[in-house]
Amino acid sequence: GENVEQHPSTLSVQEGDSAVIKCTYSDSASNYFPWYKQELGKGPQLIIDIRSNVGEKKDQRIAVTLNKTAKHFSLHITETQPEDSAVYFCAARPGSARQLTFGSGTQLTVLP
Amino acid sequence: AAGVIQSPRHLIKEKRETATLKCYPIPRHDTVYWYQQGPGQDPQFLISFYEKMQSDKGSIPDRFSAQQFSDYHSELNMSSLELGDSALYFCASSLGRYPTDGYTFGSGTRLTVV
Numbered sequence: 001g002e003n004v005e006q007h008p009s010t011l012s013v014q015e016g017d018s019a020v021i022k023c024t025y026s027d028s029a030s031n032y033f034p035w036y037k038q039e040l041g042k043g044p045q046l047i048i049d050i051r052s053n054v055g056e057k058k059d060q061r062i063a064v065t066l067n068k069t070a071k072h073f074s075l076h077i078t079e080t081q082p083e084d085s086a087v088y089f090c091a092a093r094p095g096s097a098r099q100l101t102f103g104s105g106t107q108l109t110v111l112p
Numbered sequence: 113a114a115g116v117i118q119s120p121r122h123l124i125k126e127k128r129e130t131a132t133l134k135c136y137p138i139p140r141h142d143t144v145y146w147y148q149q150g151p152g153q154d155p156q157f158l159i160s161f162y163e164k165m166q167s168d169k170g171s172i173p174d175r176f177s178a179q180q181f182s183d184y185h186s187e188l189n190m191s192s193l194e195l196g197d198s199a200l201y202f203c204a205s206s207l208g209r210y211p212t213d214g215y216t217f218g219s220g221t222r223l224t225v226v
Contacts, residue, residue: 034214043116043202043217044155089154091214098210099145099168102154 002027004092006103013080014111021106023090024072030092033073034100035064038087047088048075080110114139116205116218124224125193133188133221137205143167144186145215146178149200161186162209193225 003026013019025033031052036044050057050064050073057064061080066073077084087107091100117136125131137144143162147155148171157170161180172178175193180186190197200222204215 032212032214036214036217041220041222043219046214046216049214095210097168098143098160098162099157099170100215101157104154105152 002030002092002094002097002101004090004101004103006090006106008106009104010107010109012109012111015080015082017080019075019077019080019084019108019110021075021088021090021108022072023074023092023103024070025092025101026071027092027094028068028071029094029096031095032093033064033066034091034093035062035075036089036091036102038089038105040086044089077108080108082110082112084108085110116203116216118201118203118218118221120221121219122222122224124226126226127193127195129193129225131190131193131223133190133201133203133223135186135188135203135205135218137184137186137203138216141205141207141216142184143206143208143211144180144184145204145206146172146186146188147202147204147217149202149220151199155202158188167209190223195225198223198225 034049038044063076090103145160146158149155158172178188200220204217
């Protein structure tokens with residue numbers, strides 16, 4: 001089955017700086033890669049996703065890049081704000097599957 | 113917009129008791145997924161249903177069972193509870209047998225087994 005690894009497990013940045021979280025996946029058949037933000041005591045919230053036929057996608061301060069050859073994808077957050085502080089999970093899904101496989105999560109702390 | 117509704121939000125049970133968690137998907141969504149998230153862990157897939165039939169099974173213990181009803185809501189039944197079952201339980205819903213987008217998660221049920 002699919003295996004997703006996520007790094008780093010914790011990340012602290014100063015407000016206004018950029019944050020990058022990286023994930024690798026094992027199943028070359030995976031074709032859908034969402035990113036979720038989870039605040040304390042809440043359910044994961046989808047913030048951006050990318051499909052395997054696209055190399056990069058951007059939504060305001062958030063961008064995701066995908067390298068299919070290397071089987072890795074990254075989340076980029078620019079101009080970070082304190083409210084960006086949360087746990088971020090990457091996930092992958094092979095085309096033949098319905099469920100997502102999650103990475104282990106990154107605790108992002110944006111320091112004011 | 114209507115979201116995924118889970119109840120209860122919090123539940124405290126003793127060891128060996130039973131618990132029932134409920135999930136109401138987004139209207140018109142026909143697929144429901146259950147995930148378990150331990151402290152500091154990523155969500156682990158338990159089981160999913162499409163059109164009231166089990167579609168996939170993950171790491172769900174034999175002590176747990178689930179079903180999806182005619183109105184598409186789902187219930188996760190947990191028996192002979194153990195301390196290790198303490199976790200956040202999330203339900204997510206999507207549309208279609210093979211969803212092309214990410215799920216929408218509910219706010220979760222925090223189960224504490226004492």
